[in-house]
Amino acid sequence: MMPESIGHVTGRAWVRIETAFELAMPPGRRRVPMLVVFHGQGMTAASFRRICRGIESPRYAVLFVQGLYPFEIRGKGGPHVGWSWYLYTARNEDFLRDAGRVMRHVERLIERIAREHRRIDATRCALFGYSQGGYLAGYIGVRQASRWRGLAVAAARVKDEVLSRELRRGDARELPVLLLHGRADESVPFSFSERSRDALRAAGVAVEHVAHPGGHRLTRALVRRVRRFAERVLASRPTTGPARMRAARPR
Numbered sequence: 001m002m003p004e005s006i007g008h009v010t011g012r013a014w015v016r017i018e019t020a021f022e023l024a025m026p027p028g029r030r031r032v033p034m035l036v037v038f039h040g041q042g043m044t045a046a047s048f049r050r051i052c053r054g055i056e057s058p059r060y061a062v063l064f065v066q067g068l069y070p071f072e073i074r075g076k077g078g079p080h081v082g083w084s085w086y087l088y089t090a091r092n093e094d095f096l097r098d099a100g101r102v103m104r105h106v107e108r109l110i111e112r113i114a115r116e117h118r119r120i121d122a123t124r125c126a127l128f129g130y131s132q133g134g135y136l137a138g139y140i141g142v143r144q145a146s147r148w149r150g151l152a153v154a155a156a157r158v159k160d161e162v163l164s165r166e167l168r169r170g171d172a173r174e175l176p177v178l179l180l181h182g183r184a185d186e187s188v189p190f191s192f193s194e195r196s197r198d199a200l201r202a203a204g205v206a207v208e209h210v211a212h213p214g215g216h217r218l219t220r221a222l223v224r225r226v227r228r229f230a231e232r233v234l235a236s237r238p239t240t241g242p243a244r245m246r247a248a249r250p251r
Contacts, residue, residue: 022064024056033124033234034061038133042082085136126150146171150233152178157192160199167203178229180210187216
């Protein structure tokens with residue numbers, strides 16, 4: 001006789017994951033804009049803040065956001081947990097799903113920061129991302145172009161193939177963009193950055209493209225370049241009227 005089946009049940013259960021952030025506030029009492037920063041895969045908000053030493057400025061606050069997905073790292077110091085922004089599958093639908101989750105998380109976090117720190121002007125924010133965080137920043141920056149005063153992407157590319165509709169909109173042409181990429185980058189080829197530059201310029205976006213001889217890394221000089229960019233775009237007046245001042249919610 002065949003044994004009686006005990007059945008097979010599958011299902012899903014929600015697990016709440018706590019992720020961190022770090023906020024660097026400049027001294028003083030005046031209201032300040034904010035630079036929102038996304039780290040690379042496997043990093044944390046704290047570790048990327050150390051890498052970005054020199055990015056902080058008396059002219060703006062810096063919000064170092066941490067990824068939403070735990071990522072196991074095994075190295076010389078033993079295993080530890082880093083964080084990832086999305087699961088890389090090379091499928092655009094998977095990237096867009098995770099990018100949407102991060103977009104909503106970041107907007108809620110900015111709203112919370114602005115409530116708890118009244119000096120933060122949440123209508124004046126710029127975005128900077130490195131490596132995996134750069135891919136994400138590139139998507140969110142163009143997707144919500146009217147929400148951001150500027151976009152900086154290092155060692156990554158802007159996924160123009162999923163942003164064709166957004167690049168046709170007028171507000172994307174008002175978004176200053178800084179691209180930084182190493183000619184010796186073996187993780188994300190330099191040609192990817194050139195493709196982003198060309199696609200954005202073809203759409204009428206003002207792009208500053210910085211090529212350096214290094215690889216997949218951030219140097220002190222590059223961090224200073226991002227700082228100067230952030231100081232400039234966060235000090236500027238909006239060019240499309242009151243609509244650019246509003247904090248656009250994710251759609």
